[in-house]
Amino acid sequence: MIEHMMRAARDANRPALAEGSPDQARRIIGDGRDALGAGPEVSNVANIEIPTRSGFVNGRVYRPKASACGLLVYLHGGGWVCGSLDDYDVVARSLAVNRDCAVLMVDYRLAHCGTKNPSQVPRPILYLVYARKWFTDAENFVSRARFRPPG
Numbered sequence: 001m002i003e004h005m006m007r008a009a010r011d012a013n014r015p016a017l018a019e020g021s022p023d024q025a026r027r028i029i030g031d032g033r034d035a036l037g038a039g040p041e042v043s044n045v046a047n048i049e050i051p052t053r054s055g056f057v058n059g060r061v062y063r064p065k066a067s068a069c070g071l072l073v074y075l076h077g078g079g080w081v082c083g084s085l086d087d088y089d090v091v092a093r094s095l096a097v098n099r100d101c102a103v104l105m106v107d108y109r110l111a112h113c114g115t116k117n118p119s120q121v122p123r124p125i126l127y128l129v130y131a132r133k134w135f136t137d138a139e140n141f142v143s144r145a146r147f148r149p150p151g
Contacts, residue, residue: 008035017082022111026082039090040097047085050106050127050134057127058107059134060085062092068102073131081111106131 014032017025044063049056072095076088085107096103106127 008032022081025078026110029078029082029087030084033087033089036090039093042093042096048104048134050130052127052130057109057130058085059131060089060092060105060107062096062103062105064096064100064102068096068100070101071135072096072099072101072103073128073135074103074105075108075128076105078110083110104131104135 012031014028015024017028020028042062043065044061046061048059048061050059074088074092074095076083076085076091078087085105088105092103092105095101108127
């Protein structure tokens, strides 16, 4: 899948992500979404809000079928600088189908490059803690499925 994305970017003469600004990298990733297609079919996709100390972070739950064997929590790629739930939708669908488990993809606030203010730096790992709590507190989520990290 990643090779397909990279080949499509080269064929379209897009610059490498590291060659431009964060905004250019965000556009390149967004533009590459169409090259991947729709991804595998899953039984349900739900957008959610995960409560955090400072409000909410968006998430999306993918269920491969009615009963999943567990939950995989996934932070999308992008080096904390670019990427979104929509940009990695195909990846989450593929993980759900190939791992036969529900996938909770957690979005995160993207880094403000060049900032000196640590409060503006994203805290994606902390969001995993909030996602774990949300999963534990959610009633009838994956019928008492196991929480499991990818890998």
